[in-house]
Amino acid sequence: MSSLPTSDAEQGRGILLLELDGAGGHPAAWRVSGTDPAAVLTPARLRDVVLAAETAGFHAATFSDGGLPDEGDPDTTARLNALQSAAFAGPLTASIALIPEVDTVYTEPFHVSTQLASLDYVSGGRAGWLVAASGSTADAAAVGRHTVRGDGRAREAADSIEVSRRLWDSWEDDAVIRDVPTGRYLDVDKLRYVDFDSGVDFESAVTEGASYSVKGPSIIPRPLQGQLPVLAPAGLLTREAVAAGAVDALLVSAPTPELLAAELAETREAFSATGSAPALIAELDVVLDARGQGAAERLAALEAHTPWPSNRARFLGSASQLAGLLAGLLIVADGVRLHPAVLDVDVEELARLVLPELRRRGVLAPVVRDATFREQLGLARPASRYATDTASPSAGN
Template structure:
């Protein structure tokens, strides 16, 4: 990829992965905090507010076993705060940054996913997103008494979970809550709907059915934006409803694109753009010069303690060089998600040197306090698919509290 000046006039957004100590397996060795800080709210608050103050548009939260990426520094930590919990904690203390937790679709019930994400949308005032994860971990499968899911079954279960969640979010019309004191009615029952979802007969995963409706009102955004890695989207699903073509409804709003090099990343972005109308976000590992030490020297020190095996393109260099690379990426992608080698180190450099330069060049979208994730993506707020399509039946709920 070249480092030419920005010419296309496009403006994109930047997301930052905030999980653990950083993307490098030995990030713990350079962290600027005590190990058990990973399990308290102060660490979450400090990092997400630092990302927001730096001007990042979105923060993502990975999920999985705590030991991943922590090395021996985290060996004594026996627990983990899951991604949804961390995002929910960050919701009330932030004002502009989008919060996108990674939530598994294979070993988590779709009904629970939809209600938890809807709750996140409320506590963040419309800044929630959902990064779809489809686990292949034998340990996670054993934890819920399931067989490991792989191949087509993995993608189909993810697609079905997204579809169930979208239907449940629509199962309450926007004006379902009436709070009619004279009649004692909290809800208009005619504005609640059964979703009647059942996996198809040729479903490769474990079949199930969901009746609905949801147990909480429709999210503030109507439909919470859904992000998924391109690797999860099998070819047969790319041509179907899971990721529809330009101009057609899609179950995924944002596709995360990875490639082993920057040159191949640009090609992958172009290929995905030709197959979908969804937004495209490039994935990038980042190692920067810091406090007089070169990025390459820092990476060498980290690699001594653990090999960094990542499917993402990697940038190793100066803040100025990274600004050029991000400018090029944002001319072809809607956004870039940065995976810092060491969160405490890279975030400092990004905040002080990289983002200010990108704003000076005019390649970043403005940060909008009070704005929603859908607005950041340029998406309107959709009506419920069930509006004027029937009722849930029975009598109204009296005296209910949400």
């Protein structure tokens, strides 16, 4: 049991995020799921789980990304492309934020930026970006690159975020004029070059990341939110990059719930003096008592097939115990991302027992239909960095 503080009094206005990868967080989830394994990768399944999460009252859904399963390993998780999954869910939903995981090392930054901007339009301003930085040799080989390791991954992640942020600002908000008499769709003086150069010599950096430059502007108008909220795992970027505002939220992990609370407090203290403290989202694996089985019994049955390789804190127990733990975490965190062991089983308990109790305690932010993700995080819509830059040259004809 956790020793975290709990209270029935209102302690905060936190948000809950739900990871919707595959059949669940545990790689053997498909073996006990009520869904046919072949259906996990279908649009109908994706629609059902996203709508279930929205109906339950989760503030955001995240979508992990990665390659195909290893051949011959039946418990390696298969998944759909995260960004495409989020885009599919956009028109189907009205309140839940949609946050795909997108790699920054082996994906072209220009494509990342424009696809995420498109997602913001498809979702009506409910898009976010979960930054990843792959160290996989298979991912590198797929695009014909050397594997990026060590500090190179952090640098490429920071560069990709900076490119995306500049491109999102490269169209001023009033760039689209639709002037029928003159036949002009755009005011070209409202489009800007971003002129980004990674500043890394290719020949000396083949194992740490290649150099590139981006001229811009984007091919997509400025996102509805101006800037999509950017989330990244704590420790991926340098402290200087985070303090400079590269990300809007950090995902914080620790081996146990008690250590998680301490890690959240230490992380908040580390950034409190920078003037640009990000929101903190706690990471938590969840296995609940459900359907007549105890959580430990359920986990043992899953682990008999394959272990769950996770460095996140793990909760095993009843719905009421989890509600108490989350109420305590939301005193020191701005939100919690839950990774249910088996979606079909654990989300049912979360929706029926856990979220209603958290609302009774007053620790959750309200779910607002058509609210942007920035609004859920308490972030204002920023002005374009180029909006007052009248000296910049026109970006085209």
